[in-house]
Amino acid sequence: MTLSVLSLPVPKGLVPVSPAALPPLDPSFFEPAQSARAWPFEEARKIVKRLEKSGKGEALFETGYGPSGLPHIGTFGEVARTTMVRTAFRLLTRDQIPTRLLCFSDDLDGMRKIPETVPSKEAMEPHLQKPLTAVPDPWTNEYPSFGDHNNAMLRRFLDTFGFDYEFASATEYYRSGKFDTVLRLAAERYDDIMAVMLPTLGAERQATYSPFLPISPISGRVLYVPMKEVDAKNGTVTFADEDGRDTTVPVTGGHVKLQWKPDFGMRWAALGVDFEMFGKDHQTNQTIYDRICAILGGTPPEHYVYELFLDSEGQKISKSKGNGLTIDEWLTYAPTESLGLYMFQKPRVAKRLHFDVIPRAVDEYASFVAAYERQDAAARLENPAFHVHYGNVPKIDMPVTFALLLNLATASNPETPEVMWGYISAYAPGVSAKTHPHLDALVGYAMRYFRDFVKKTYRAPDDVERQALEALSASFAELPADASNEDIQNAALDVARTFERYQDHTKKSPTGGPGVSGDFFQMLYQVLIGQERGPRFGSFAALYGIVNTRRLIADALAGKMVSA
Numbered sequence: 001m002t003l004s005v006l007s008l009p010v011p012k013g014l015v016p017v018s019p020a021a022l023p024p025l026d027p028s029f030f031e032p033a034q035s036a037r038a039w040p041f042e043e044a045r046k047i048v049k050r051l052e053k054s055g056k057g058e059a060l061f062e063t064g065y066g067p068s069g070l071p072h073i074g075t076f077g078e079v080a081r082t083t084m085v086r087t088a089f090r091l092l093t094r095d096q097i098p099t100r101l102l103c104f105s106d107d108l109d110g111m112r113k114i115p116e117t118v119p120s121k122e123a124m125e126p127h128l129q130k131p132l133t134a135v136p137d138p139w140t141n142e143y144p145s146f147g148d149h150n151n152a153m154l155r156r157f158l159d160t161f162g163f164d165y166e167f168a169s170a171t172e173y174y175r176s177g178k179f180d181t182v183l184r185l186a187a188e189r190y191d192d193i194m195a196v197m198l199p200t201l202g203a204e205r206q207a208t209y210s211p212f213l214p215i216s217p218i219s220g221r222v223l224y225v226p227m228k229e230v231d232a233k234n235g236t237v238t239f240a241d242e243d244g245r246d247t248t249v250p251v252t253g254g255h256v257k258l259q260w261k262p263d264f265g266m267r268w269a270a271l272g273v274d275f276e277m278f279g280k281d282h283q284t285n286q287t288i289y290d291r292i293c294a295i296l297g298g299t300p301p302e303h304y305v306y307e308l309f310l311d312s313e314g315q316k317i318s319k320s321k322g323n324g325l326t327i328d329e330w331l332t333y334a335p336t337e338s339l340g341l342y343m344f345q346k347p348r349v350a351k352r353l354h355f356d357v358i359p360r361a362v363d364e365y366a367s368f369v370a371a372y373e374r375q376d377a378a379a380r381l382e383n384p385a386f387h388v389h390y391g392n393v394p395k396i397d398m399p400v401t402f403a404l405l406l407n408l409a410t411a412s413n414p415e416t417p418e419v420m421w422g423y424i425s426a427y428a429p430g431v432s433a434k435t436h437p438h439l440d441a442l443v444g445y446a447m448r449y450f451r452d453f454v455k456k457t458y459r460a461p462d463d464v465e466r467q468a469l470e471a472l473s474a475s476f477a478e479l480p481a482d483a484s485n486e487d488i489q490n491a492a493l494d495v496a497r498t499f500e501r502y503q504d505h506t507k508k509s510p511t512g513g514p515g516v517s518g519d520f521f522q523m524l525y526q527v528l529i530g531q532e533r534g535p536r537f538g539s540f541a542a543l544y545g546i547v548n549t550r551r552l553i554a555d556a557l558a559g560k561m562v563s564a
Contacts, residue, residue: 022164023392025087025095032378033091039347040081040387044088046302047275051097054299061086061101062273062301067132067150069115071157073327073353074279074309077343079103079163081306082277084344087390091381101165103158104267107132107147108170108257110213110222129221131257133171147171161336175254182270182296183251186211186258188232192295193262196288211262212237214249222257264289269298277304309353325353333449334402335441338362340388355453362402362442369396396438399428403535404543405446410454410529411544411552417443427543456530458561464501465523466557471495472524473553476546483546489538496520527556 033041047059063078065071079101086099110129114121118138127135132147143149147169155167173179186193193211201209210227219242228246229238237256241247249255258266267273268289282289283305290300308316330339338361342351351357368385372393380386385393405420414420420443421433433440461469475491483491496502496516497509507515525534528549534540541549555561 022090022099023390025090025391027094028377029091029381029391030094032381033088036088036091036378036381038088038382038387040084040088041092041381043085043275043302043304044092047085047089048092050274050299050302056272056274057097059086059089059097059099059274060272061099062267062271062276063101063103064276064278065103065105065154066109067105067107067147067154068109068111070150071154071327073325073330073339075154075157076161076327076339077306078277079158079165080161080340080343081304081347082275083163083390084387085275085277085304087387091391101163102168102271102273103154103165104168104170105147105151105154106170106260106263107151108174108222108254109260111135111146129223131171131215131220131222133169134220170257171254174257177253179266179270180252182266182298183256183258184232184235185296186262186266187230187235187237187251189295190227190230190232193292196291196295197259197261200288209259210237210239211259212251212256213259214239214247214256215254216242217247217249218242261285261288262292265292265294265298265300266296268293268301269296272298273301275302275304277306279308280305281308304347306347307350310350312352312354312356314352325355329355330358333445333452334358334362335365335438335445337388338365341365341368341384344384344387355449358449359402359406362445366396366398366401369393370398397436398439398442399431399436400424400439400442400543401535401539402442402446404539405442406450406454407525407529407531407534407540408543409446409450410456410531411540411548414447417447420447423543423545423548426545454531457526458530458556459526460559460562461523461527461556464499465527468495468499468502468520468523469527469553469557471498473550476541476550479546481546483542485536485538485542487538488541488546489536492520492524492537492541527561528552530561 051059061082063082065075082101086101089097090099108131111124111127111132112129114124114128118124120138124135124138132150133145135146137143137146137149139149143152151167151169158165190211194209197209197211198206208224208226210225212227212230213222213224214237215221216223221242223239223242225239227237227239229248231237235252236248236250238246238248257263264285265288268276286303286305293300310316327339333355338358341364342357342361365385365388368383372380372383372385373395375383380393408420408423412419412423417433417440424431424439424443431439433443472492472495475495476488479487479491493509493516497513502517502520503514504517505514509515521537522533524537525531544552
């Protein structure tokens, strides 16, 4: 799927909203939160202890963003997961300690390569190595710079999901003086920072490395050059500029920026960050970030390191390879809540992020929401739905699962949602698109998913399977048209028990005979639906209708499915 640079930040089906205020919390959760075990609470407890020790009256959460590219599925995951921890912290502290979430854009970084998405690479070449906020906007000319354009896309992206956050620009923070005190301290403790950094570098890099990256007064480029002098007293650095002459600039006021590893620690120290999570690819540098933060007078924040996503082959997802799902692609086939659930579950386990995980995530989300209504406050805090919705779980009635909708789409080949709703309304009288808008949205998702991804591979039945299918059709003919899914399922089981192939002698039937092997239902899906497996067959047949299911069997026996 090819996306334009302007289409991706607002995923399909969503409308940007104003930045959200923090939602109110239900006080009935305050007490059970103290013993809640879900991972956001475990992380929040570390922040509570941190603030108790420091006496600080506010908790600052931070996430970082590199505006050289557009926000992506990892951006959503990091802000969503951080918001989950923030919600848990608010509950643990009974919402008595103010919290802030700072989304920090590293937009003073130099543009090291030209993105593939720009209209004219030639026009961008003169701006290589300049700060992203000094590179012209190549797309619309609506924004002062490349960085400003992508920052606007980030804010629009976050607003679309209703996150409560504060946006921060590295360019603004460096130039306004917000980092000046700590940058002067970095000049004073230059040797200490170098002692941390040099052992991590190769010999060639050691010879030229400096934690300070001056911005050339001549070209405006971010320079990777050694320092000839660091004057701690005056807060200046001297280096050879691009014309070869020695140049001295202050470390304050945006005349320099720090290399990205020292920048992490500097920012934590300057802002007093209490919590920041990052991917496993940063884990080896965590000690460096922490040591530099401490050198600059700060206390390193609490960390949470999450695993990276894998593609369908188990390979690490790479933006350059394009081997993973984009957020726009996920939200074309499933609602935001399913993605939120995927982000909540096992963040420290490497998970495959590809199209096949979507249906399961949709149905798991629905099951958690359904369970939430039956749970007490303590159990609700362990329910993923609580964290997906940051404590404000909606009531959703889902009479049909997403897996069933996909199988219905496979069997019926619908051209319009009305066709799907014809089956649903017959199966669940009184249920309509108007009464169940969430289900109506899933109908649209299911049709798109079926159209784009479901590959039907029918096979012809062998002699035993033909006999079983004929017997099944005859049994269904004895059932009333409005038979329940339980009656249909039991009728299918009774048929299967009469065939030795499908008898499971490790199980007992209600009458004491052998149970039924799963091979029977797998055969039904392979022959009738063209899929390896599916949801409970009785539920599918009840939704599709007995008459339609018998017609499906007749077509399979006549060889029409294999030739389709």
